Amino acid sequence: MGRSPCCSKEGLNRGAWTAMEDKILAEYIKIHGEGKWRNLPKRAGLMRCGKSCRLRWLNYLRPDIKRGNITHDEEELIIRLHKLLGNRWSLIAGRLPGRTDNEIKNYWNTNIGKKIQIQGDHPNHSPKGRPSSQLPQEQKQHPTIEGSRVVHTKATRCTKVVVTCGPQALDQFHAQAKVVEPSLATTHDPVDFSKSISEETNYDHLLNFMMDFDQMDGNNFLSDFLNMDFSQLSRLENEGENSINTCAVKGHSSPTSNDQKALFVSDHDHTLHGSDFHIEPGLEWLCD
DNA sequence: AACATGATCAACCGCGATTTC
DNA sequence: TGAAATCGCGGTTGATCATGT
Incomplete structure:
Protein backbone atom coordinates (compact mmCIF):
# COMPACT_ATOMS: atom_id res chain seq x y z
CA MET A 1 0.00 0.00 0.00
CA GLY A 2 2.69 2.41 0.98
CA ARG A 3 2.19 5.88 2.21
CA SER A 4 2.77 9.29 0.84
CA PRO A 5 5.83 11.13 2.03
CA CYS A 6 5.26 13.42 4.97
CA CYS A 7 5.72 16.36 2.69
CA SER A 8 6.99 17.30 -0.69
CA LYS A 9 10.75 17.43 -0.57
CA GLU A 10 10.96 19.81 -3.49
CA GLY A 11 12.37 23.19 -2.66
CA LEU A 12 12.79 22.41 0.99
CA ASN A 13 15.90 23.16 2.98
CA ARG A 14 17.78 20.23 4.40
CA GLY A 15 20.70 19.77 6.69
CA ALA A 16 21.78 22.06 9.47
CA TRP A 17 19.40 24.72 10.62
CA THR A 18 20.38 28.37 10.40
CA ALA A 19 20.01 30.80 13.28
CA MET A 20 17.29 32.58 11.33
CA GLU A 21 15.30 29.40 10.85
CA ASP A 22 15.65 28.63 14.56
CA LYS A 23 14.38 32.07 15.42
CA ILE A 24 11.40 31.81 13.11
CA LEU A 25 10.44 28.39 14.44
CA ALA A 26 10.89 29.31 18.08
CA GLU A 27 8.86 32.49 17.74
CA TYR A 28 6.11 30.73 15.86
CA ILE A 29 5.80 28.04 18.51
CA LYS A 30 5.94 30.62 21.26
CA ILE A 31 2.89 32.27 19.76
CA HIS A 32 0.94 29.32 18.41
CA GLY A 33 2.19 26.44 20.50
CA GLU A 34 3.41 23.00 19.46
CA GLY A 35 1.58 20.62 17.20
CA LYS A 36 0.13 20.71 13.68
CA TRP A 37 3.63 20.08 12.46
CA ARG A 38 2.59 19.41 8.92
CA ASN A 39 1.14 22.85 8.42
CA LEU A 40 3.61 24.64 10.64
CA PRO A 41 6.34 25.28 8.06
CA LYS A 42 3.96 26.89 5.63
CA ARG A 43 2.36 29.03 8.27
CA ALA A 44 5.67 30.01 9.81
CA GLY A 45 7.26 30.66 6.45
CA LEU A 46 9.90 27.98 6.78
CA MET A 47 11.23 25.95 3.88
CA ARG A 48 11.36 22.81 5.99
CA CYS A 49 9.18 19.78 6.34
CA GLY A 50 7.05 19.46 9.43
CA LYS A 51 8.99 16.52 10.70
CA SER A 52 12.18 18.48 10.55
CA CYS A 53 10.59 21.36 12.45
CA ARG A 54 9.29 19.04 15.12
CA LEU A 55 12.67 17.41 15.55
CA ARG A 56 14.49 20.72 15.71
CA TRP A 57 12.10 22.01 18.32
CA LEU A 58 12.13 18.90 20.47
CA ASN A 59 15.84 18.28 20.34
CA TYR A 60 17.26 21.75 20.30
CA LEU A 61 14.97 24.75 20.61
CA ARG A 62 12.72 23.74 23.48
CA PRO A 63 13.36 26.13 26.36
CA ASP A 64 13.63 23.38 28.96
CA ILE A 65 16.44 21.55 27.22
CA LYS A 66 19.29 20.93 29.59
CA ARG A 67 22.67 21.71 28.09
CA GLY A 68 25.94 20.21 29.12
CA ASN A 69 27.35 16.80 29.69
CA ILE A 70 25.44 13.88 31.06
CA THR A 71 26.31 13.60 34.73
CA HIS A 72 27.43 10.43 36.41
CA ASP A 73 24.09 10.13 38.16
CA GLU A 74 22.22 10.58 34.94
CA GLU A 75 24.38 7.94 33.32
CA GLU A 76 23.62 5.51 36.12
CA LEU A 77 19.95 6.19 35.72
CA ILE A 78 20.12 5.72 31.96
CA ILE A 79 21.85 2.39 32.38
CA ARG A 80 19.29 1.16 34.84
CA LEU A 81 16.33 2.39 32.89
CA HIS A 82 17.77 0.88 29.74
CA LYS A 83 18.04 -2.41 31.52
CA LEU A 84 14.36 -2.18 32.30
CA LEU A 85 13.00 -0.54 29.20
CA GLY A 86 15.40 -1.47 26.43
CA ASN A 87 15.87 1.01 23.62
CA ARG A 88 12.80 3.00 24.51
CA TRP A 89 14.68 6.23 24.45
CA SER A 90 11.69 8.49 24.71
CA LEU A 91 10.58 6.74 27.89
CA ILE A 92 14.06 6.93 29.31
CA ALA A 93 14.29 10.58 28.35
CA GLY A 94 11.02 11.18 30.08
CA ARG A 95 12.69 10.28 33.35
CA LEU A 96 15.56 12.68 32.73
CA PRO A 97 14.21 16.21 32.75
CA GLY A 98 15.73 18.40 30.09
CA ARG A 99 17.27 15.53 28.19
CA THR A 100 16.00 14.42 24.82
CA ASP A 101 15.57 10.93 23.50
CA ASN A 102 17.98 11.70 20.71
CA GLU A 103 20.59 12.91 23.14
CA ILE A 104 20.26 9.85 25.33
CA LYS A 105 20.32 7.56 22.33
CA ASN A 106 23.47 9.21 21.05
CA TYR A 107 25.03 9.11 24.47
CA TRP A 108 24.23 5.46 24.82
CA ASN A 109 25.62 4.58 21.43
CA THR A 110 28.80 6.54 21.88
CA ASN A 111 29.54 6.05 25.56
CA ILE A 112 27.57 3.63 27.64
CA GLY A 113 26.97 1.01 25.00
CA LYS A 114 30.62 0.96 24.23
CA LYS A 115 31.59 0.64 27.87
CA ILE A 116 29.16 -2.16 28.38
CA GLN A 117 30.29 -3.89 25.26
CA ILE A 118 33.84 -3.76 26.50
CA GLN A 119 32.73 -5.23 29.78
CA GLY A 120 31.03 -7.90 27.73
CA ASP A 121 28.04 -8.21 29.97
CA HIS A 122 25.42 -6.69 27.73
CA PRO A 123 25.10 -8.98 24.76
CA ASN A 124 22.00 -7.39 23.27
CA HIS A 125 23.58 -4.13 22.37
CA SER A 126 25.95 -3.81 19.50
CA PRO A 127 26.42 -0.14 18.76
CA LYS A 128 29.21 -0.57 16.28
CA GLY A 129 28.78 -4.22 15.66
CA ARG A 130 26.07 -5.89 13.71
CA PRO A 131 23.61 -3.27 12.58
CA SER A 132 20.18 -3.71 14.06
CA SER A 133 18.76 -3.72 10.55
CA GLN A 134 20.44 -7.05 10.08
CA LEU A 135 18.98 -8.52 13.21
CA PRO A 136 16.04 -10.86 13.01
CA GLN A 137 12.76 -9.02 13.26
CA GLU A 138 11.93 -10.62 16.57
CA GLN A 139 15.16 -9.41 18.05
CA LYS A 140 14.69 -5.92 16.69
CA GLN A 141 11.28 -5.60 18.21
CA HIS A 142 12.20 -7.16 21.50
CA PRO A 143 15.80 -6.36 22.26
CA THR A 144 15.52 -8.27 25.46
CA ILE A 145 18.57 -9.78 26.93
CA GLU A 146 19.03 -12.36 29.53
CA GLY A 147 18.80 -10.77 32.90
CA SER A 148 17.11 -7.73 31.53
CA ARG A 149 13.47 -7.01 32.08
CA VAL A 150 12.29 -5.05 29.16
CA VAL A 151 8.86 -3.59 29.59
CA HIS A 152 7.00 -3.26 26.34
CA THR A 153 4.93 -0.18 26.52
CA LYS A 154 1.91 0.90 24.64
CA ALA A 155 0.58 4.38 24.26
CA THR A 156 -2.73 3.54 25.75
CA ARG A 157 -4.49 5.46 28.39
CA CYS A 158 -6.98 4.92 31.13
CA THR A 159 -8.73 7.59 32.97
CA LYS A 160 -7.92 6.79 36.53
CA VAL A 161 -5.77 4.80 38.81
CA VAL A 162 -7.10 4.32 42.27
CA VAL A 163 -4.91 3.06 45.03
CA THR A 164 -7.03 1.37 47.59
CA CYS A 165 -4.96 0.83 50.62
CA GLY A 166 -4.99 0.92 54.33
CA PRO A 167 -2.77 3.13 56.45
CA GLN A 168 -0.13 0.47 56.81
CA ALA A 169 0.21 -0.04 53.11
CA LEU A 170 0.27 3.69 52.62
CA ASP A 171 3.10 4.06 55.06
CA GLN A 172 4.96 1.50 53.07
CA PHE A 173 4.22 3.38 49.92
CA HIS A 174 5.62 6.55 51.35
CA ALA A 175 8.61 4.78 52.73
CA GLN A 176 9.18 3.68 49.20
CA ALA A 177 8.28 6.99 47.68
CA LYS A 178 10.81 8.80 49.83
CA VAL A 179 13.47 6.89 48.06
CA VAL A 180 12.19 8.40 44.87
CA GLU A 181 11.44 11.83 46.19
CA PRO A 182 12.41 12.70 49.73
CA SER A 183 10.04 15.62 49.88
CA LEU A 184 7.11 13.72 48.42
CA ALA A 185 4.94 14.10 51.44
CA THR A 186 5.22 17.85 51.50
CA THR A 187 5.55 19.07 47.96
CA HIS A 188 3.21 19.21 45.03
CA ASP A 189 5.95 19.45 42.47
CA PRO A 190 6.37 16.66 39.99
CA VAL A 191 8.92 14.07 40.87
CA ASP A 192 12.32 14.89 39.51
CA PHE A 193 13.99 11.54 39.26
CA SER A 194 17.37 12.78 38.26
CA LYS A 195 17.50 15.10 41.24
CA SER A 196 16.32 12.56 43.69
CA ILE A 197 18.60 9.93 42.31
CA SER A 198 21.53 12.21 42.72
CA GLU A 199 20.55 12.80 46.29
CA GLU A 200 19.87 9.21 47.13
CA THR A 201 22.63 6.74 46.72
CA ASN A 202 20.48 3.72 47.30
CA TYR A 203 18.01 3.71 44.47
CA ASP A 204 18.13 0.01 43.91
CA HIS A 205 14.84 0.08 45.79
CA LEU A 206 13.38 2.16 43.05
CA LEU A 207 14.46 -0.15 40.32
CA ASN A 208 13.42 -3.20 42.24
CA PHE A 209 10.12 -1.49 42.86
CA MET A 210 9.71 -1.03 39.14
CA MET A 211 10.54 -4.64 38.57
CA ASP A 212 7.79 -5.63 40.93
CA PHE A 213 5.35 -3.90 38.65
CA ASP A 214 6.88 -5.69 35.76
CA GLN A 215 6.47 -9.01 37.45
CA MET A 216 2.95 -8.13 38.28
CA ASP A 217 1.47 -7.30 34.94
CA GLY A 218 2.50 -7.14 32.16
CA ASN A 219 3.72 -5.05 29.63
CA ASN A 220 2.10 -1.79 30.28
CA PHE A 221 2.13 -1.10 33.92
CA LEU A 222 5.64 0.06 34.55
CA LEU A 263 -2.33 -7.47 44.71
CA PHE A 264 1.15 -6.32 45.47
CA VAL A 265 2.85 -9.19 47.12
CA SER A 266 6.52 -9.53 46.70
CA ASP A 267 9.63 -10.82 48.32
CA HIS A 268 10.85 -7.27 48.57
CA ASP A 269 10.16 -5.34 51.72
CA HIS A 270 9.51 -2.12 49.95
CA THR A 271 6.51 -3.10 47.90
CA LEU A 272 2.96 -2.28 48.74
CA HIS A 273 2.00 -5.37 50.63
CA GLY A 274 -1.68 -5.84 50.78
CA SER A 275 -2.62 -2.82 48.74
CA ASP A 276 -4.67 -2.81 45.61
CA PHE A 277 -4.06 -0.88 42.43
CA HIS A 278 -7.45 -0.64 40.87
CA ILE A 279 -7.97 0.89 37.46
CA GLU A 280 -11.40 2.39 37.41
CA PRO A 281 -12.94 2.75 33.98
CA GLY A 282 -14.50 5.86 32.60
CA LEU A 283 -14.01 8.20 35.53
CA GLU A 284 -12.42 11.59 35.52
CA TRP A 285 -9.34 12.29 37.55
CA LEU A 286 -10.18 13.14 41.09
CA CYS A 287 -7.40 15.61 41.30
CA ASP A 288 -7.60 17.40 38.00
C1' DA B 1 51.41 21.50 8.53
C1' DA B 2 48.89 17.85 6.37
C1' DC B 3 46.55 13.87 6.39
C1' DA B 4 44.11 9.86 8.56
C1' DT B 5 41.21 8.11 11.85
C1' DG B 6 37.90 8.25 15.46
C1' DA B 7 34.22 10.48 18.12
C1' DT B 8 30.24 13.16 18.48
C1' DC B 9 25.69 14.57 17.59
C1' DA B 10 22.19 16.95 14.66
C1' DA B 11 19.33 15.59 11.21
C1' DC B 12 17.12 12.32 8.18
C1' DC B 13 14.47 8.13 7.08
C1' DG B 14 11.15 4.58 7.42
C1' DC B 15 7.77 2.45 9.93
C1' DG B 16 4.13 1.58 13.35
C1' DA B 17 0.58 3.74 16.04
C1' DT B 18 -2.93 6.91 16.46
C1' DT B 19 -6.22 10.21 14.88
C1' DT B 20 -9.27 12.13 11.61
C1' DC B 21 -12.52 12.01 8.06
C1' DT C 1 -15.37 0.76 9.10
C1' DG C 2 -11.61 1.60 6.35
C1' DA C 3 -8.45 4.69 4.20
C1' DA C 4 -5.71 8.69 4.55
C1' DA C 5 -3.34 11.94 7.30
C1' DT C 6 -0.51 12.85 11.01
C1' DC C 7 2.45 11.98 14.83
C1' DG C 8 6.15 9.97 17.31
C1' DC C 9 9.74 6.69 17.79
C1' DG C 10 14.06 4.24 17.00
C1' DG C 11 17.73 3.29 13.74
C1' DT C 12 20.97 5.25 10.73
C1' DT C 13 23.70 8.64 8.27
C1' DG C 14 26.87 12.16 7.44
C1' DA C 15 29.02 16.62 8.58
C1' DT C 16 32.06 18.48 11.75
C1' DC C 17 35.36 18.52 15.30
C1' DA C 18 39.20 16.35 17.95
C1' DT C 19 43.13 13.67 18.27
C1' DG C 20 46.94 11.01 16.64
C1' DT C 21 50.69 10.14 13.37
Whole structure:
Protein backbone atom coordinates (compact mmCIF):
# COMPACT_ATOMS: atom_id res chain seq x y z
CA MET A 1 0.00 0.00 0.00
CA GLY A 2 2.69 2.41 0.98
CA ARG A 3 2.19 5.88 2.21
CA SER A 4 2.77 9.29 0.84
CA PRO A 5 5.83 11.13 2.03
CA CYS A 6 5.26 13.42 4.97
CA CYS A 7 5.72 16.36 2.69
CA SER A 8 6.99 17.30 -0.69
CA LYS A 9 10.75 17.43 -0.57
CA GLU A 10 10.96 19.81 -3.49
CA GLY A 11 12.37 23.19 -2.66
CA LEU A 12 12.79 22.41 0.99
CA ASN A 13 15.90 23.16 2.98
CA ARG A 14 17.78 20.23 4.40
CA GLY A 15 20.70 19.77 6.69
CA ALA A 16 21.78 22.06 9.47
CA TRP A 17 19.40 24.72 10.62
CA THR A 18 20.38 28.37 10.40
CA ALA A 19 20.01 30.80 13.28
CA MET A 20 17.29 32.58 11.33
CA GLU A 21 15.30 29.40 10.85
CA ASP A 22 15.65 28.63 14.56
CA LYS A 23 14.38 32.07 15.42
CA ILE A 24 11.40 31.81 13.11
CA LEU A 25 10.44 28.39 14.44
CA ALA A 26 10.89 29.31 18.08
CA GLU A 27 8.86 32.49 17.74
CA TYR A 28 6.11 30.73 15.86
CA ILE A 29 5.80 28.04 18.51
CA LYS A 30 5.94 30.62 21.26
CA ILE A 31 2.89 32.27 19.76
CA HIS A 32 0.94 29.32 18.41
CA GLY A 33 2.19 26.44 20.50
CA GLU A 34 3.41 23.00 19.46
CA GLY A 35 1.58 20.62 17.20
CA LYS A 36 0.13 20.71 13.68
CA TRP A 37 3.63 20.08 12.46
CA ARG A 38 2.59 19.41 8.92
CA ASN A 39 1.14 22.85 8.42
CA LEU A 40 3.61 24.64 10.64
CA PRO A 41 6.34 25.28 8.06
CA LYS A 42 3.96 26.89 5.63
CA ARG A 43 2.36 29.03 8.27
CA ALA A 44 5.67 30.01 9.81
CA GLY A 45 7.26 30.66 6.45
CA LEU A 46 9.90 27.98 6.78
CA MET A 47 11.23 25.95 3.88
CA ARG A 48 11.36 22.81 5.99
CA CYS A 49 9.18 19.78 6.34
CA GLY A 50 7.05 19.46 9.43
CA LYS A 51 8.99 16.52 10.70
CA SER A 52 12.18 18.48 10.55
CA CYS A 53 10.59 21.36 12.45
CA ARG A 54 9.29 19.04 15.12
CA LEU A 55 12.67 17.41 15.55
CA ARG A 56 14.49 20.72 15.71
CA TRP A 57 12.10 22.01 18.32
CA LEU A 58 12.13 18.90 20.47
CA ASN A 59 15.84 18.28 20.34
CA TYR A 60 17.26 21.75 20.30
CA LEU A 61 14.97 24.75 20.61
CA ARG A 62 12.72 23.74 23.48
CA PRO A 63 13.36 26.13 26.36
CA ASP A 64 13.63 23.38 28.96
CA ILE A 65 16.44 21.55 27.22
CA LYS A 66 19.29 20.93 29.59
CA ARG A 67 22.67 21.71 28.09
CA GLY A 68 25.94 20.21 29.12
CA ASN A 69 27.35 16.80 29.69
CA ILE A 70 25.44 13.88 31.06
CA THR A 71 26.31 13.60 34.73
CA HIS A 72 27.43 10.43 36.41
CA ASP A 73 24.09 10.13 38.16
CA GLU A 74 22.22 10.58 34.94
CA GLU A 75 24.38 7.94 33.32
CA GLU A 76 23.62 5.51 36.12
CA LEU A 77 19.95 6.19 35.72
CA ILE A 78 20.12 5.72 31.96
CA ILE A 79 21.85 2.39 32.38
CA ARG A 80 19.29 1.16 34.84
CA LEU A 81 16.33 2.39 32.89
CA HIS A 82 17.77 0.88 29.74
CA LYS A 83 18.04 -2.41 31.52
CA LEU A 84 14.36 -2.18 32.30
CA LEU A 85 13.00 -0.54 29.20
CA GLY A 86 15.40 -1.47 26.43
CA ASN A 87 15.87 1.01 23.62
CA ARG A 88 12.80 3.00 24.51
CA TRP A 89 14.68 6.23 24.45
CA SER A 90 11.69 8.49 24.71
CA LEU A 91 10.58 6.74 27.89
CA ILE A 92 14.06 6.93 29.31
CA ALA A 93 14.29 10.58 28.35
CA GLY A 94 11.02 11.18 30.08
CA ARG A 95 12.69 10.28 33.35
CA LEU A 96 15.56 12.68 32.73
CA PRO A 97 14.21 16.21 32.75
CA GLY A 98 15.73 18.40 30.09
CA ARG A 99 17.27 15.53 28.19
CA THR A 100 16.00 14.42 24.82
CA ASP A 101 15.57 10.93 23.50
CA ASN A 102 17.98 11.70 20.71
CA GLU A 103 20.59 12.91 23.14
CA ILE A 104 20.26 9.85 25.33
CA LYS A 105 20.32 7.56 22.33
CA ASN A 106 23.47 9.21 21.05
CA TYR A 107 25.03 9.11 24.47
CA TRP A 108 24.23 5.46 24.82
CA ASN A 109 25.62 4.58 21.43
CA THR A 110 28.80 6.54 21.88
CA ASN A 111 29.54 6.05 25.56
CA ILE A 112 27.57 3.63 27.64
CA GLY A 113 26.97 1.01 25.00
CA LYS A 114 30.62 0.96 24.23
CA LYS A 115 31.59 0.64 27.87
CA ILE A 116 29.16 -2.16 28.38
CA GLN A 117 30.29 -3.89 25.26
CA ILE A 118 33.84 -3.76 26.50
CA GLN A 119 32.73 -5.23 29.78
CA GLY A 120 31.03 -7.90 27.73
CA ASP A 121 28.04 -8.21 29.97
CA HIS A 122 25.42 -6.69 27.73
CA PRO A 123 25.10 -8.98 24.76
CA ASN A 124 22.00 -7.39 23.27
CA HIS A 125 23.58 -4.13 22.37
CA SER A 126 25.95 -3.81 19.50
CA PRO A 127 26.42 -0.14 18.76
CA LYS A 128 29.21 -0.57 16.28
CA GLY A 129 28.78 -4.22 15.66
CA ARG A 130 26.07 -5.89 13.71
CA PRO A 131 23.61 -3.27 12.58
CA SER A 132 20.18 -3.71 14.06
CA SER A 133 18.76 -3.72 10.55
CA GLN A 134 20.44 -7.05 10.08
CA LEU A 135 18.98 -8.52 13.21
CA PRO A 136 16.04 -10.86 13.01
CA GLN A 137 12.76 -9.02 13.26
CA GLU A 138 11.93 -10.62 16.57
CA GLN A 139 15.16 -9.41 18.05
CA LYS A 140 14.69 -5.92 16.69
CA GLN A 141 11.28 -5.60 18.21
CA HIS A 142 12.20 -7.16 21.50
CA PRO A 143 15.80 -6.36 22.26
CA THR A 144 15.52 -8.27 25.46
CA ILE A 145 18.57 -9.78 26.93
CA GLU A 146 19.03 -12.36 29.53
CA GLY A 147 18.80 -10.77 32.90
CA SER A 148 17.11 -7.73 31.53
CA ARG A 149 13.47 -7.01 32.08
CA VAL A 150 12.29 -5.05 29.16
CA VAL A 151 8.86 -3.59 29.59
CA HIS A 152 7.00 -3.26 26.34
CA THR A 153 4.93 -0.18 26.52
CA LYS A 154 1.91 0.90 24.64
CA ALA A 155 0.58 4.38 24.26
CA THR A 156 -2.73 3.54 25.75
CA ARG A 157 -4.49 5.46 28.39
CA CYS A 158 -6.98 4.92 31.13
CA THR A 159 -8.73 7.59 32.97
CA LYS A 160 -7.92 6.79 36.53
CA VAL A 161 -5.77 4.80 38.81
CA VAL A 162 -7.10 4.32 42.27
CA VAL A 163 -4.91 3.06 45.03
CA THR A 164 -7.03 1.37 47.59
CA CYS A 165 -4.96 0.83 50.62
CA GLY A 166 -4.99 0.92 54.33
CA PRO A 167 -2.77 3.13 56.45
CA GLN A 168 -0.13 0.47 56.81
CA ALA A 169 0.21 -0.04 53.11
CA LEU A 170 0.27 3.69 52.62
CA ASP A 171 3.10 4.06 55.06
CA GLN A 172 4.96 1.50 53.07
CA PHE A 173 4.22 3.38 49.92
CA HIS A 174 5.62 6.55 51.35
CA ALA A 175 8.61 4.78 52.73
CA GLN A 176 9.18 3.68 49.20
CA ALA A 177 8.28 6.99 47.68
CA LYS A 178 10.81 8.80 49.83
CA VAL A 179 13.47 6.89 48.06
CA VAL A 180 12.19 8.40 44.87
CA GLU A 181 11.44 11.83 46.19
CA PRO A 182 12.41 12.70 49.73
CA SER A 183 10.04 15.62 49.88
CA LEU A 184 7.11 13.72 48.42
CA ALA A 185 4.94 14.10 51.44
CA THR A 186 5.22 17.85 51.50
CA THR A 187 5.55 19.07 47.96
CA HIS A 188 3.21 19.21 45.03
CA ASP A 189 5.95 19.45 42.47
CA PRO A 190 6.37 16.66 39.99
CA VAL A 191 8.92 14.07 40.87
CA ASP A 192 12.32 14.89 39.51
CA PHE A 193 13.99 11.54 39.26
CA SER A 194 17.37 12.78 38.26
CA LYS A 195 17.50 15.10 41.24
CA SER A 196 16.32 12.56 43.69
CA ILE A 197 18.60 9.93 42.31
CA SER A 198 21.53 12.21 42.72
CA GLU A 199 20.55 12.80 46.29
CA GLU A 200 19.87 9.21 47.13
CA THR A 201 22.63 6.74 46.72
CA ASN A 202 20.48 3.72 47.30
CA TYR A 203 18.01 3.71 44.47
CA ASP A 204 18.13 0.01 43.91
CA HIS A 205 14.84 0.08 45.79
CA LEU A 206 13.38 2.16 43.05
CA LEU A 207 14.46 -0.15 40.32
CA ASN A 208 13.42 -3.20 42.24
CA PHE A 209 10.12 -1.49 42.86
CA MET A 210 9.71 -1.03 39.14
CA MET A 211 10.54 -4.64 38.57
CA ASP A 212 7.79 -5.63 40.93
CA PHE A 213 5.35 -3.90 38.65
CA ASP A 214 6.88 -5.69 35.76
CA GLN A 215 6.47 -9.01 37.45
CA MET A 216 2.95 -8.13 38.28
CA ASP A 217 1.47 -7.30 34.94
CA GLY A 218 2.50 -7.14 32.16
CA ASN A 219 3.72 -5.05 29.63
CA ASN A 220 2.10 -1.79 30.28
CA PHE A 221 2.13 -1.10 33.92
CA LEU A 222 5.64 0.06 34.55
CA SER A 223 5.69 2.80 31.99
CA ASP A 224 2.30 3.87 33.15
CA PHE A 225 3.54 4.00 36.68
CA LEU A 226 6.49 6.07 35.60
CA ASN A 227 4.08 8.66 34.32
CA MET A 228 2.20 8.97 37.52
CA ASP A 229 2.11 12.25 39.32
CA PHE A 230 3.04 11.33 42.84
CA SER A 231 2.18 14.77 44.10
CA GLN A 232 -1.48 13.97 43.73
CA LEU A 233 -1.05 11.17 46.17
CA SER A 234 0.64 13.39 48.70
CA ARG A 235 -2.02 16.05 48.37
CA LEU A 236 -4.74 13.61 49.19
CA GLU A 237 -2.82 12.42 52.16
CA ASN A 238 -2.46 15.96 53.39
CA GLU A 239 -6.20 16.36 53.22
CA GLY A 240 -6.60 13.93 56.02
CA GLU A 241 -5.79 10.43 56.97
CA ASN A 242 -9.36 9.28 56.59
CA SER A 243 -9.51 10.29 52.98
CA ILE A 244 -6.60 8.15 52.05
CA ASN A 245 -8.19 4.76 52.00
CA THR A 246 -9.01 5.50 48.43
CA CYS A 247 -6.71 7.90 46.72
CA ALA A 248 -6.10 8.77 43.11
CA VAL A 249 -2.85 8.85 41.30
CA LYS A 250 -2.78 10.54 37.95
CA GLY A 251 -1.36 8.37 35.26
CA HIS A 252 -2.03 6.21 32.29
CA SER A 253 -2.73 2.60 31.97
CA SER A 254 -4.05 0.13 29.57
CA PRO A 255 -7.76 0.08 29.12
CA THR A 256 -7.49 -3.65 29.04
CA SER A 257 -6.65 -3.44 32.71
CA ASN A 258 -9.89 -1.82 33.58
CA ASP A 259 -11.06 -4.46 35.92
CA GLN A 260 -7.73 -5.54 37.05
CA LYS A 261 -7.05 -5.71 40.72
CA ALA A 262 -3.44 -6.31 41.33
CA LEU A 263 -2.33 -7.47 44.71
CA PHE A 264 1.15 -6.32 45.47
CA VAL A 265 2.85 -9.19 47.12
CA SER A 266 6.52 -9.53 46.70
CA ASP A 267 9.63 -10.82 48.32
CA HIS A 268 10.85 -7.27 48.57
CA ASP A 269 10.16 -5.34 51.72
CA HIS A 270 9.51 -2.12 49.95
CA THR A 271 6.51 -3.10 47.90
CA LEU A 272 2.96 -2.28 48.74
CA HIS A 273 2.00 -5.37 50.63
CA GLY A 274 -1.68 -5.84 50.78
CA SER A 275 -2.62 -2.82 48.74
CA ASP A 276 -4.67 -2.81 45.61
CA PHE A 277 -4.06 -0.88 42.43
CA HIS A 278 -7.45 -0.64 40.87
CA ILE A 279 -7.97 0.89 37.46
CA GLU A 280 -11.40 2.39 37.41
CA PRO A 281 -12.94 2.75 33.98
CA GLY A 282 -14.50 5.86 32.60
CA LEU A 283 -14.01 8.20 35.53
CA GLU A 284 -12.42 11.59 35.52
CA TRP A 285 -9.34 12.29 37.55
CA LEU A 286 -10.18 13.14 41.09
CA CYS A 287 -7.40 15.61 41.30
CA ASP A 288 -7.60 17.40 38.00
C1' DA B 1 51.41 21.50 8.53
C1' DA B 2 48.89 17.85 6.37
C1' DC B 3 46.55 13.87 6.39
C1' DA B 4 44.11 9.86 8.56
C1' DT B 5 41.21 8.11 11.85
C1' DG B 6 37.90 8.25 15.46
C1' DA B 7 34.22 10.48 18.12
C1' DT B 8 30.24 13.16 18.48
C1' DC B 9 25.69 14.57 17.59
C1' DA B 10 22.19 16.95 14.66
C1' DA B 11 19.33 15.59 11.21
C1' DC B 12 17.12 12.32 8.18
C1' DC B 13 14.47 8.13 7.08
C1' DG B 14 11.15 4.58 7.42
C1' DC B 15 7.77 2.45 9.93
C1' DG B 16 4.13 1.58 13.35
C1' DA B 17 0.58 3.74 16.04
C1' DT B 18 -2.93 6.91 16.46
C1' DT B 19 -6.22 10.21 14.88
C1' DT B 20 -9.27 12.13 11.61
C1' DC B 21 -12.52 12.01 8.06
C1' DT C 1 -15.37 0.76 9.10
C1' DG C 2 -11.61 1.60 6.35
C1' DA C 3 -8.45 4.69 4.20
C1' DA C 4 -5.71 8.69 4.55
C1' DA C 5 -3.34 11.94 7.30
C1' DT C 6 -0.51 12.85 11.01
C1' DC C 7 2.45 11.98 14.83
C1' DG C 8 6.15 9.97 17.31
C1' DC C 9 9.74 6.69 17.79
C1' DG C 10 14.06 4.24 17.00
C1' DG C 11 17.73 3.29 13.74
C1' DT C 12 20.97 5.25 10.73
C1' DT C 13 23.70 8.64 8.27
C1' DG C 14 26.87 12.16 7.44
C1' DA C 15 29.02 16.62 8.58
C1' DT C 16 32.06 18.48 11.75
C1' DC C 17 35.36 18.52 15.30
C1' DA C 18 39.20 16.35 17.95
C1' DT C 19 43.13 13.67 18.27
C1' DG C 20 46.94 11.01 16.64
C1' DT C 21 50.69 10.14 13.37
